[in-house]
Amino acid sequence: MADSLSPEAVDRYVEGRFGRPYTYLESCVSTQFLFDDDAPEGAVAACDEQTAGRGRYGRVWEAPAGTALLCSIILHPPPDLHAPELTLVGAIAAAEAVEGATGLTAQIKWPNDVMLNRRKVGGVLGELRDGVVTLGIGINVNQTREQLPADSRTPPASLRTITGSTFDRAALLGSLLFRLERAYDEWRHGGLAEVFVEIGPRDFLRGRTVTVDGRSGVAVGIDREGRLELEVGQRERVALESGEVAYER
Numbered sequence: 741m742a743d744s745l746s747p748e749a750v751d752r753y754v755e756g757r758f759g760r761p762y763t764y765l766e767s768c769v770s771t772q773f774l775f776d777d778d779a780p781e782g783a784v785a786a787c788d789e790q791t792a793g794r795g796r797y798g799r800v801w802e803a804p805a806g807t808a809l810l811c812s813i814i815l816h817p818p819p820d821l822h823a824p825e826l827t828l829v830g831a832i833a834a835a836e837a838v839e840g841a842t843g844l845t846a847q848i849k850w851p852n853d854v855m856l857n858r859r860k861v862g863g864v865l866g867e868l869r870d871g872v873v874t875l876g877i878g879i880n881v882n883q884t885r886e887q888l889p890a891d892s893r894t895p896p897a898s899l900r901t902i903t904g905s906t907f908d909r910a911a912l913l914g915s916l917l918f919r920l921e922r923a924y925d926e927w928r929h930g931g932l933a934e935v936f937v938e939i940g941p942r943d944f945l946r947g948r949t950v951t952v953d954g955r956s957g958v959a960v961g962i963d964r965e966g967r968l969e970l971e972v973g974q975r976e977r978v979a980l981e982s983g984e985v986a987y988e989r
């Protein structure tokens with residue numbers, strides 16, 4: 741039986757504030773573009789297929805129709821908090837939702853990838869405009885190996901290719917929204933320090949040799965400001981705000 745992200749299928753899994761109002765289209769350009777300017781916090785848009793799904797650095801995010809969880813959530817963060825941290829907050833929620841579905845431990849690859857068995861199963865894209873964040877989350881759910889992108893920089897996987905099982909995307913969306921709401925409320929209360937306990941143990945890059953925008957070193961890990969700390973020399977440490985990571989496997 742094919743699963744569905746229709747409002748009827750999703751409604752019974754929406755437990756909190758996030759998920760209402762809910763917009764669903766079978767096909768759209770990108771769920772990032774499905775909101776009115778006055779969309780309230782917690783508004784969610786989802787679809788079965790994106791014709792120009794957006795990834796970081798202007799990349800495309802591709803998934804065959806009906807196979808992935810593709811959604812965006814509107815957030816109105818307080819102006820005194822650092823909104824770019826919401827990418828990590830989204831990654832925590834996505835990792836937790838993946839763990840809840842699969843029973844496996846997921847990791848977070850700074851700053852926005854969700855990893856399972858050393859492969860990328862999800863990504864988060866935070867876009868800030870006029871104080872409002874549109875947080876886009878994509879999770880590879882039911883793709884077969886052949887349906888995954890071939891030219892990814894990080895080896896891709898879906899929950900199906902890792903576990904051999906298929907998953908109900910509506911239930912996964914409900915779980916994701918519930919966990920995002922909780923992590924977001926904690927972040928609102930005390931910033932990244934409040935949710936750091938969920939990041940540290942899942943830090944995929946910690947201890948790996950990495951190159952970030954041409955700068956190489958050993959990753960010490962994600963710090964409490966959401967930066968990637970790198971050991972670049974005998975005693976020199978740098979903390980990077982953002983960047984493209986290449987890592988040794």
Ligand code: BTN
Nearest residue numbers: 770793794795796811863876878
């Ligand atoms: C990345 O890893 O580069 C981030 C990918 C984010 C993809 C999701 S899919 C739902 C939402 N709509 C988009 O166009 N992008 C995000």
